[in-house]
Amino acid sequence: MITTAVILAAGMGSRIKDKFDDRPKGFINIGGQSIIERSLDILESNGITKIIVGTGHLSKHYEDLAHTRSITCMKNTLFDSSGSFYTLYNMQDILEKDFILLESDLVYESKAVSNIITHPRQDVILASGKTNSGDEVFIETDANHYLRALSKDVGKVSNIYGELVGISKISIKTYQKLCTWAQNHSEIAKQIHYEEAIAINCEENPIYIERVKDLIWSEIDTAQQFEVARDTIFPKIVSKEQ
Helix, strand or coil: CCCEEEEEECCCCCCCCCCCCCCCHHHCEECCEEHHHHHHHHHHHCCCCEEEEEECCCCHHHHHHCCCCCCEEEECCCHHHCCHHHHHHCCCCCCCCCEEEEECCEEECCHHHHHHHCCCCCCEEEEECCCCCCCCCEEEECCCCEEEEEECCHHHCCCEEEEEEEEEEECHHHHHHHHHHHHHCHHHHHHCCHHHHHHHCCCCCCCEEEEECCCCEEECCCHHHHHHHHHHHHHHHHHHHC
C-alpha cells in the first residue's frame, strides 16, 4: 500500500510569471480552491498520509500551508539553477518507501491517482491520449508498453503511445538507483527534469506506461493553459466526477 507522495513545486513558473508573479503555480485558484490543495485532498482520499513538497521559488507559500495541511516541505536552495530531478534527488534523507510523484501545476481527475496507486506494477508513469495542448511530452514505448523515450520534440520519438501527465509511481529501489546514477553524473543530473532522468535510466530501471486514453487533465505552464484549465478542463472534471 502506497502511503507516501512527493509533489515537485520548486520551479519558477517563468512562462506564467506575468500573470501569477506573487505565488507559485500550485497556488493558482481554479473552482474556488488552489490546485495544490485539490491535489492534497485527492491524495489524502486515496490513503496517502505522508506528503513531501519539494519547494524553491516563493517557498514561503508552502511553508505557510504546512501550518494548516499535513505536508513536509523540502527546499531546493538551487531552484533557480537546477531542474526538477535535483529537487527529487535532494529528498534522499526523507524518502524511505515507494511513493507517488506529482507535478504541482496539474488539474486532473481523481482517478489519475487511484489508478496509479492500485496498479500492480511498482514503477509506473501515467500517460493520457492526445490533448493537443501545444506543450505535450510524447512517450515512446516498446511492445510491452515499457518506456523507451520521451520528448517534447515529436521528431525524437517514434510509435507515440501517449502523453506524459506528470503523475507516476516510483519504487524506493528505483529511486535509490536514480540517486546513485546522479552521484556519478552530477552535472547532468543537476540540470535535467525528473522525467528525463527516468528516461535516461529506463533500460536498467524499466518503468511501465499506464495509458488512460480518456483522462481529463491539464498542466498550467502558460496563461493560455490556465484559461483552458479554468474554462474547459476543470468544468469537465467536475461534471464527470459528480
